[in-house]
Amino acid sequence: MTPSEQLPPPDQTSTEPQPDSVKDPSIAAGHSRRVFLFKLALAVNGVVGFVLAIPIIGYLLGPALKKTAADNSWINLGPLSDFPEGETRLVNYRNPITTEWDGQTGDIPCWVRRVSGETFQVFAINCAHLGCPVRWFAQSKLFLCPCHGGAYYADGARASGPPERGLFEYTHKISSGALLISAGRMPTLANEAKNVTPLIQIETRIEGSPAARLSATDQPQPRCSSCQT
Amino acid sequence: MPDLKQRGLEVYNWFEARLGLGAPLIEVAEHEVPSNTASWWYVFGSAATVIFVLQIMTGILLALVYAPTASNAWNSLQFLDHNVRLGWFLRAMHGWGSDFMVAIVLIHMVQVFLFGAYKFPRELTWIIGVFLLLLTLGMAFTGQVLRFDQDAYWGLGIGASILSRVPLIGGPLVGLMLGGPIIAGNTLSRFFALHVFVIPGTLIAMVGMHVWMVLRLGINDYPMPGRLVKKSTYQQEYHELEKKTGIPFVPDAAWKDAAFAAAIMLAVIGCALWFGPFGPSGQPDPTIIQTAPKPDYFFLWLYAVLAYLPPSLETPVLFIMPVIGIAALILLPLLSGEGEKHVSRRPAAVLIVTVLAVSLGIFTHLGTYTPWSPIMNAWTSDPIPVSYLHNRTPLEREGALVLQNKQCRNCHSIGGEGGLRGPALDAVAGHMTEDQIIRQVLQGGGNMPAYGNALNPSETTALVKFLTTLRGNELQPAIDASRHVVSASANAPQPTDSQQTKETR
Numbered sequence: 001m002t003p004s005e006q007l008p009p010p011d012q013t014s015t016e017p018q019p020d021s022v023k024d025p026s027i028a029a030g031h032s033r034r035v036f037l038f039k040l041a042l043a044v045n046g047v048v049g050f051v052l053a054i055p056i057i058g059y060l061l062g063p064a065l066k067k068t069a070a071d072n073s074w075i076n077l078g079p080l081s082d083f084p085e086g087e088t089r090l091v092n093y094r095n096p097i098t099t100e101w102d103g104q105t106g107d108i109p110c111w112v113r114r115v116s117g118e119t120f121q122v123f124a125i126n127c128a129h130l131g132c133p134v135r136w137f138a139q140s141k142l143f144l145c146p147c148h149g150g151a152y153y154a155d156g157a158r159a160s161g162p163p164e165r166g167l168f169e170y171t172h173k174i175s176s177g178a179l180l181i182s183a184g185r186m187p188t189l190a191n192e193a194k195n196v197t198p199l200i201q202i203e204t205r206i207e208g209s210p211a212a213r214l215s216a217t218d219q220p221q222p223r224c225s226s227c228q229t
Numbered sequence: 230m231p232d233l234k235q236r237g238l239e240v241y242n243w244f245e246a247r248l249g250l251g252a253p254l255i256e257v258a259e260h261e262v263p264s265n266t267a268s269w270w271y272v273f274g275s276a277a278t279v280i281f282v283l284q285i286m287t288g289i290l291l292a293l294v295y296a297p298t299a300s301n302a303w304n305s306l307q308f309l310d311h312n313v314r315l316g317w318f319l320r321a322m323h324g325w326g327s328d329f330m331v332a333i334v335l336i337h338m339v340q341v342f343l344f345g346a347y348k349f350p351r352e353l354t355w356i357i358g359v360f361l362l363l364l365t366l367g368m369a370f371t372g373q374v375l376r377f378d379q380d381a382y383w384g385l386g387i388g389a390s391i392l393s394r395v396p397l398i399g400g401p402l403v404g405l406m407l408g409g410p411i412i413a414g415n416t417l418s419r420f421f422a423l424h425v426f427v428i429p430g431t432l433i434a435m436v437g438m439h440v441w442m443v444l445r446l447g448i449n450d451y452p453m454p455g456r457l458v459k460k461s462t463y464q465q466e467y468h469e470l471e472k473k474t475g476i477p478f479v480p481d482a483a484w485k486d487a488a489f490a491a492a493i494m495l496a497v498i499g500c501a502l503w504f505g506p507f508g509p510s511g512q513p514d515p516t517i518i519q520t521a522p523k524p525d526y527f528f529l530w531l532y533a534v535l536a537y538l539p540p541s542l543e544t545p546v547l548f549i550m551p552v553i554g555i556a557a558l559i560l561l562p563l564l565s566g567e568g569e570k571h572v573s574r575r576p577a578a579v580l581i582v583t584v585l586a587v588s589l590g591i592f593t594h595l596g597t598y599t600p601w602s603p604i605m606n607a608w609t610s611d612p613i614p615v616s617y618l619h620n621r622t623p624l625e626r627e628g629a630l631v632l633q634n635k636q637c638r639n640c641h642s643i644g645g646e647g648g649l650r651g652p653a654l655d656a657v658a659g660h661m662t663e664d665q666i667i668r669q670v671l672q673g674g675g676n677m678p679a680y681g682n683a684l685n686p687s688e689t690t691a692l693v694k695f696l697t698t699l700r701g702n703e704l705q706p707a708i709d710a711s712r713h714v715v716s717a718s719a720n721a722p723q724p725t726d727s728q729q730t731k732e733t734r
C-alpha cells in the first residue's frame with residue numbers, strides 16, 4: 001500500500017452516520033418532494049410489474065390450462081387384421097403432440113383387446129393406481145401391475161390390489177378397416193375419472209340356516225366382474 | 230522468508246482496505262460460544278453445509294457434460310460413465326452426496342428436536358430449517374428425475390398420478406408438472422430448471438438466513454435437566470453463560486465440526502469409489518414395459534405406504550398427512566417455545582422420534598424387497614420343488630402344471646420361491662379344506678382375483694387336487710369342523726335370530 005492512498009481504515013464500518021450539522025438547509029427542504037417522487041417511481045414499477053406478470057404467468061400456466069380435448073386426436077393403430085379375435089396385444093403409437101427432442105418418450109404403448117368382430121377395448125398402459133405399466137398375462141387372463149400389485153380382469157375391471165377403479169380406456173372407432181383411438185394425453189384420474197364403481201370386494205353373504213350356507217359354499221358360483229365373455 | 234510474509238500481509242491489507250470483509254469475518258469466526266456447545270452432537274449442521282457445497286461443485290461439473298433433453302439425457306449419462314475420464318466418479322460423488330445430505334439433514338433435525346434447540350428465541354431458525362429439509366428432499370427427487378432412466382420415467386408417472394388426485398385442480402397440476410400432455414422433453418426441461426436453478430437458489434438463500442440466525446442468536450446451550458426456557462429471562466441467562474464459560478468458536482469448538490466434515494467427505498468418497506454411481510437403469514422408453522419401477526432409497530418408505538394404504542384412504546392420506554405433518558413441524562416452536570429442553574424430561578419427544586424412526590425404518594425395509602409386488606416372471610423361472618411332486622397321482626401333477634401355467638407363482642411362493650403378494654402355498658391344505666380352496670380359486674376374495682374365467686373345470690379339478698396335497702410337514706388335512714355339527718343339527722329346531730346373526734359375523 002502506498003502511503004498516499006486515502007482509504008477508510010479497515011476496521012471502521014462505513015455505515016456509521018456522519019454528523020450532518022453542516023448540511024445545507026436547502027437540501028432538507030427538497031426531502032418531501034423526493035419522497036413523493038420515490039413513491040411515484042415505485043407505483044410506476046408496480047404497474048410495470050403487473051403488466052409483466054400477465055405474460056409470465058400465462059407462459060407458466062400454459063400447459064396447465066389446456067383442455068384434454070385439445071391434445072387428443074385420432075391415431076391409427078393398424079388394420080383390424082392385426083388383432084386376432086379374443087386376444088389382447090400391446091401396440092405402440094407415436095403421441096400426436098411431440099417434439100424432436102422428446103426421443104423415445106413420445107412412443108406410447110397401449111393394450112388392444114379384440115373381444116369379437118368389431119368389438120374392441122383399448123386400455124391405457126398406465127395402472128389406474130399410480131400409473132405404472134401394467135402387463136397382460138394371457139394364461140390367467142389378468143393385467144398385473146409391477147408396482148403395488150394391482151390386478152385387472154381381461155375387460156379392464158379392477159380385480160384386486162390398490163387401484164380403486166378399472167383400467168383407463170381410450171375411445172376408439174373403426175374406419176375403413178383400421179382401428180383408431182383418441183389419445184394424446186397421459187391418462188390419469190384427473191382426466192379419466194368416470195363414475196367409479198364401488199370396490200369389488202368379493203364377499204359372499206348367504207342368508208339362511210347353517211345347512212343352507214354350507215350347501216351354498218359347496219357349489220361355487222363364479223362371481224367376477226368379467227364373466228360376460 | 231519474513232519478506233514474503235510481509236508482502237502477503239500487504240496484499241491482504243490492500244484487499245481488506247477496499248473490501249472490508251476480513252475483520253468482521255474473523256470476528257464472527259472467533260465469537261464466544263458457551264463451552265458446553267463444543268459437543269460432538271453439534272456437528273451435523275455444519276456437515277450438511279459442507280455436503281451442500283460438495284453437491285454444488287459436483288453438480289456444476291456434471292452439468293458441463295449432461296444434455297438435458299429427453300432424447301439425449303440417458304445417452305449423455307452413459308457417455309459420462311464410460312467415455313469421460315472420471316465421469317463415473319463425479320456421478321457417484323453427486324449421487325452419494327445426495328444420500329448423505331438427506332441423511333445428515335434428517336439427523337440434524339432430530340438432534341435439534343431432542344435438544345429442544347427450536348425453543349425461544351430460535352423458533353424461526355427451526356422453521357427455516359423445516360423448509361431446508363423440504364428443499365433437500367425436493368433436490369433429491371428432482372435429481373432422481375434428471376437421471377432420466379426407466380425408473381425416472383415411471384417415477385414421473387407416479388408423481389403425476391398422485392397430483393391428479395388433488396380435488397378440482399388435479400388436471401391442471403399434472404399439466405403444470407409435465408409441461409405438456411405426456412411425460413416428455415418438456416418434463417425433463419422443467420425438472421432440470423428446478424434442480425439446477427430454482428431449488429438450489431432458494432436453498433442458498435435459506436441456508437444463509439439459517440446460519441445468520443445461528444450467529445445472531447448464539448448456538449443453543451447444551452440442555453440441562455431442570456433448566457427451563459423462559460422468554461423473560463432466557464437471553465440474559467444465555468449471555469451470562471457466554472460470559473462465564475465462553476470460548477472462541479474457531480478453533481476451540483470448530484475443530485470438531487472440521488473433523489466430522491472431513492470424516493463425512495471421506496465416507497462419501499469411499500461409497501462413491503466402492504459402490505459407484507447410481508444407474509442409469511434402462512432407457513426412458515415407455516414401450517419397454519418389462520420393468521418394475523422403484524424410487525431411490527429415501528422415497529422407498531413412501532412407495533411402501535402407497536402399497537399398503539387401503540384404496541379408499543389413499544387420496545385423503547396422500548394429501549392430508551403431508552399438510553398436517555408440515556404444519557406440525559412449523560407450529561412446533563410456536564406452540565412449545567418455552568419450558569424443558571433436556572431430553573430426559575421430554576418423554577413425548579422421545580416417543581415421537583422413536584415411533585417415526587421405527588415406522589420409517591420398517592417401511593423403507595419393506596420397500597427394499599416389495600413383498601406386495603407380484604414377481605412377473607416367477608411362473609416361468611421358479612420350479613416346483615421335486616419333493617412336492619413325489620408320490621402324486623397324474624391328476625395332481627397335472628394340477629402342478631396348471632399352478633405353474635396360470636401364473637399362480639407370481640403371487641404365491643412354494644418352497645420359498647415365487648411372489649410374496651399372496652400367502653405361501655406350501656401348507657395350504659393344512660388350513661383350508663378342499664371346498665374352501667375351490668371357492669377361493671374360482672371366486673377370489675381378500676386380495677386375490679377370481680380365476681373362474683381363467684380356468685376350465687378340468688384345470689380347476691387338477692389344480693385343487695394338487696393343492697390339497699400341500700400340507701407342509703404332512704400336517705393333518707384341514708377339515709370342515711362344522712359339517713357334522715350341521716348335519717347333526719339339521720333335524721334339530723332352527724336357531725333363534727340373534728344366535729344366527731352372531732354366527733354370521
Ligand code: FES
Nearest residue numbers: 127129130145150
Ligand atoms: S401403480 Fe399399479 S398398483 Fe400401484
